[in-house]
Amino acid sequence: MPELPEVEVVRQSLDKKIIQKEVKKVIVRNRNLRFKIPLNFSSFLEKKKITKVDRFSKYLILYLSNNSYCLIHLGMSGTIHIVYKSKKNFLTNTSFYNSPTLPKKHNHIEISFENLRLIYNDPRRFGFFQIINNQDLLKKRFSHLGPEPFDENFNKEYVTSYFEGKKKNIKNYLLDQNFVSGIGNIYASEILFLSKVNPFKRVDLLSILDCKKIIKNSRKILNIAIEKGGSSIRDFKNISGKKGNFQKNFKVYEREGLSCRRLKCQGIIQKKITSNRSTFFCNICQK
DNA sequence: AAGAGGCCCTGATAGC
DNA sequence: TGCTATCAGGGCCTCT
CATH class of the missing domain: 3.20.190.10 (MutM-like, N-terminal)
Known part of the structure; x- marks a missing residue:
């Protein structure tokens, strides 16, 4: 889970x-x-x-x-x-x-x-x-772990300087616990969709605005997910056996082939693998 | 140092 | 019905 x-x-x-x-x-x-x-x-x-x-x-x-x-x-x-x-x-x-x-x-x-x-x-x-x-x-x-998205040290300066000279794509970095800790494969895709950033974009080519959106939306997605009791795909339940609700909010995760949920976007959600992980995104609104 | 790839393990599902 | 292959939300290790 x-x-x-x-x-x-x-x-x-x-x-x-x-x-x-x-x-x-x-x-x-x-x-x-x-x-x-x-x-x-x-x-x-x-x-x-x-x-x-x-x-x-x-x-x-x-x-x-x-x-x-x-x-x-x-x-x-x-x-x-x-x-x-x-x-x-x-x-x-x-x-x-x-x-x-x-x-x-x-x-x-x-x-x-x-x-x-x-x-x-x-x-x-x-x-x-x-x-x-x-x-x-x-x-x-915990010394090898990066800040949580909620940490004030996870900010524009930290992110932009971390990305200098790095050639991996942004999806990989959101999953890299040394860079930022707590994000996994589901929320990485959701955060990038909300930020309108293509998961395969090289981090050294991201704009400052992209970085700011990714920081803001990491906090936003995780906070909403906590409020909703987490995501229950396959079989996640909390300790009382109750299911979370955030899976209903998925915009891209496990939506391959379905139409983009962004207003007026004609895109179809794509699934591609990077670092052995499925990655979901809209190839029209995520640039 | 950075990045790619493989591995740990079981279960659900798809395809033949 | 039963086989085999593939995939799954994580993290750590090795190799180049």
Whole structure:
């Protein structure tokens, strides 16, 4: 699922559920995620309180009561589910598996609190959990990442100087987390459509006005997507099993062959591959 | 240093 | 019905 808006939607709903709660028990059913879950992962988390649920870019950050952190990245197919305690023996009770919103397979990690259980599901296992021991290491962990689109450092000066002498196309840079972090393949196409910029345009040939529009529209698209509860294509749902709504706002993504939605534009939406990713755009209004 | 390409993995869908 | 091929929202690594 997860670009910045989807991760933010998960953060918001998770925050309300587990804040100030103590981890009672952790079960790792499959250690082989993007990075192997270490053997001491469970014992490290157990008896710690969650003091804050934060997010940077596409990463969830659980703040733990001993001033360490648990990072969660959902990869391509990771989802978080919450199931509630019904009766006693919660820690050993498996009846919640009948929950209609919980997938039957690929429930790799379970984190139990007093009255509820967080379950991490990830068919493709591109996601990961990581313990970070202190604030310095957290900073270091994110040091290679560029600013989020919302960051005031993501501005005209930063973007234009970053693009000097660069020959890759703009779509590639919107996906490049070192340049700007949080944008993924869906929103990159949508941002460029709204900005009337062709995704295959070389960044050193972009005008200053193009750069300004891309900055403004990155914020705009991500904010609207968060408001709408994220995008539910294929199967993204928030932790309560509710679908997002932003997919209804897609102007180009997965609209190959359909007519351009811009008023008076006669264009037909095209799909082309760059850096192994589908890219959607209107070849008439995106110059 | 920058850019192209490949790989990790499972599941859904299309085509034969 | 069942095979095979292709593709999927991410990130990291290697090679040139």
